[in-house]
Amino acid sequence: MKLGSPKSISAYPKTILPIAASVGGLALFLIFASVLLVYQPIGTKVSGYFYKVDHAPAIGLLSQNETRIIENWVNDTNKKRTAVDLSTNKTVDSDTNMTVEIDTNKTVKTFDIGTSKTADSGPNKIADSGCDLYHGIWVHDPAGPLYSNNSCPVLTQMQNCQGNGRPDKDYENYRWKPTKCDLPRFDPKKFLELMRGKTLAFIGDSVARNQMESMLCILWQASIPSPSFPPVNRGNKRMQRYYFRSTSTTIIRIWSSWLVHKTTESFDFAPEGVDKLHLDAPDETFMGDVPTCDVLVLSSGHWFAKRSVYILNNEIVGGQLWWPDNSRKKKIDSTKAFEISVETVMSALVTSLDYKGLTVVRSYSPDHYEGGAWNTGGSCTGKIKPAVDGELVESEFTNTMHDKQVSGFNRGIKKKTNKSRVAFMDITKPFSYRHDGHPGPYRSLDPNKITKRSADGRPPPQDCLHWCMPGPVDTWNEFLMETIRRDFEAHDS
Ligand SMILES: *[C@@H]1O[C@H](CO)[C@@H](O)[C@H](O)[C@H]1NC(C)=O
Ligand SMILES: *[C@@H]1O[C@H](CO)[C@@H](O)[C@H](O)[C@H]1NC(C)=O
Numbered sequence: 001m002k003l004g005s006p007k008s009i010s011a012y013p014k015t016i017l018p019i020a021a022s023v024g025g026l027a028l029f030l031i032f033a034s035v036l037l038v039y040q041p042i043g044t045k046v047s048g049y050f051y052k053v054d055h056a057p058a059i060g061l062l063s064q065n066e067t068r069i070i071e072n073w074v075n076d077t078n079k080k081r082t083a084v085d086l087s088t089n090k091t092v093d094s095d096t097n098m099t100v101e102i103d104t105n106k107t108v109k110t111f112d113i114g115t116s117k118t119a120d121s122g123p124n125k126i127a128d129s130g131c132d133l134y135h136g137i138w139v140h141d142p143a144g145p146l147y148s149n150n151s152c153p154v155l156t157q158m159q160n161c162q163g164n165g166r167p168d169k170d171y172e173n174y175r176w177k178p179t180k181c182d183l184p185r186f187d188p189k190k191f192l193e194l195m196r197g198k199t200l201a202f203i204g205d206s207v208a209r210n211q212m213e214s215m216l217c218i219l220w221q222a223s224i225p226s227p228s229f230p231p232v233n234r235g236n237k238r239m240q241r242y243y244f245r246s247t248s249t250t251i252i253r254i255w256s257s258w259l260v261h262k263t264t265e266s267f268d269f270a271p272e273g274v275d276k277l278h279l280d281a282p283d284e285t286f287m288g289d290v291p292t293c294d295v296l297v298l299s300s301g302h303w304f305a306k307r308s309v310y311i312l313n314n315e316i317v318g319g320q321l322w323w324p325d326n327s328r329k330k331k332i333d334s335t336k337a338f339e340i341s342v343e344t345v346m347s348a349l350v351t352s353l354d355y356k357g358l359t360v361v362r363s364y365s366p367d368h369y370e371g372g373a374w375n376t377g378g379s380c381t382g383k384i385k386p387a388v389d390g391e392l393v394e395s396e397f398t399n400t401m402h403d404k405q406v407s408g409f410n411r412g413i414k415k416k417t418n419k420s421r422v423a424f425m426d427i428t429k430p431f432s433y434r435h436d437g438h439p440g441p442y443r444s445l446d447p448n449k450i451t452k453r454s455a456d457g458r459p460p461p462q463d464c465l466h467w468c469m470p471g472p473v474d475t476w477n478e479f480l481m482e483t484i485r486r487d488f489e490a491h492d493s
């Protein structure tokens, strides 16, 4: 039987936990590098791994000194830039239609930043404002992505699929078309204008980093050659912080694997060392920064497959890949723990007295290890375009995680006041079609990496969880921009 055929897929384990366990291994394996990015200063032994060609550091945490490296590279890039096609036609926002043709007349309108507010309030926009953005189809769009691997200096090598030798490129040329309206193409200048004087924070795991880098790559295009060029990372080890001078917009990212309070000391019958998640307390590493933010994008889920102990009301109620004593019964599993964590965080944010911003929860990001798990022959090798309906492989685990997240979100916002602003960015279903959007075997620059199946049909090691940049993940920021626009419009009136 061919790996990846629908037959082998339906033979997936029916229970959640074995899949969760294997995804856990994956998380451990893939997220390791991300953790390093957060905790390891650049320039030590690992530097070779994190430096891109041209010596641009991946988006690690840069000290003031290291920031210079990025500026240098950007200056070099700028010279190259003349050769790169940065024609403004490419950033056209065809805001009333899915027109993929470049319309020069509209370009003028799109870049009329000063009047973006009035431009946005045309009859079409108002009609669109209630439209369900997440129900629709992927359509081919030769206009292509908003940036390239060469024009974005802040791009983790693991996501630089083209730079890592991925041979196909057409996966970059699809746009999401909601059934009842259009999702406007991301307009970096409009976005910065919308976020004038404001702070946007991405909080979560390596998939949050994926989205934050996509945002930076897109915005980077707008900041050249304006006075905000180049944006500078003013962050520290805990928090990355990019400041766009032209509009005083700040984009930050804070790592939080589970979004809830984590300890490692021994607790009751759980020994020191194993991560303990206090499911009823939000993660203090980001909660303290929340009052300074205007928009939060929360992203979590994949780490619930990783080894940890679940604690609720000061009592151990479960564990993932950790349970010393089978005579004891677990009260909750990892998916329930995920649900509670989302409820806890949402509840804390909507009842916070100091935070008045918009909270966006980005729904569970589907992975595409077809025909097995990451370590049992699962693969997205050879996927070069979005799945069509008949091909779509439903993942029971993804569906469960999504449903738990929705219910955690809904429970959490029960306590909302009339000042609370929340949105659920429901990308799970649209992205279940994008098995072509992952790095697959093109995860690194290693010239000796294996990219083909072996003689016995086994696929090479691969990443079918994170997303290529540029690639479909850029659409998340189009969803985000539209979500922010709608929220700001509703609150300004
Ligand atoms: C930054 O550079 C200054 C001198 O240019 C040096 O004294 C300092 O130790 C450097 N800091 C780091 C973190 O490397
Ligand atoms: C990059 O170029 C800008 C403008 O040309 C200049 O002010 C800046 O000092 C340069 N940065 C470096 C590190 O050379």
Ligand SMILES: *[C@@H]1O[C@H](CO)[C@@H](O)[C@H](O)[C@H]1NC(C)=O
Pocket (backbone or CB within 6 Å): 087, 089, 102, 104
């Ligand atoms: C882009 O627009 C310019 C006019 O603004 C036009 O001359 C050029 O041909 C356009 N490029 C493409 C690829 O359509």
Ligand SMILES: *[C@@H]1O[C@H](CO)[C@@H](O)[C@H](O)[C@H]1NC(C)=O
Pocket (backbone or CB within 6 Å): 096, 097, 098, 099
């Ligand atoms: C939208 O596109 C369709 C064809 O794709 C066209 O028939 C229609 O007139 C367009 N509408 C607008 C408002 O441009």
Ligand SMILES: *[C@@H]1O[C@H](CO)[C@@H](O)[C@H](O)[C@H]1NC(C)=O
Pocket (backbone or CB within 6 Å): 103, 104, 105
């Ligand atoms: C652009 O505008 C000019 C003048 O207003 C008009 O003649 C032309 O047809 C327009 N082009 C498109 C593609 O709409």
Ligand SMILES: *[C@@H]1O[C@H](CO)[C@@H](O)[C@H](O)[C@H]1NC(C)=O
Pocket (backbone or CB within 6 Å): 052, 053, 149, 150, 160, 162, 163, 164
């Ligand atoms: C970008 O991708 C191209 C292949 O499409 C590759 O030749 C180039 O080296 C890559 N650049 C970077 C900076 O990764």
Ligand SMILES: *[C@@H]1O[C@H](CO)[C@@H](O)[C@H](O)[C@H]1NC(C)=O
Pocket (backbone or CB within 6 Å): 418, 419
């Ligand atoms: C919002 O809540 C405040 C205080 O709880 C109340 O005074 C006000 O009337 C409420 N506004 C709306 C529109 O419900």
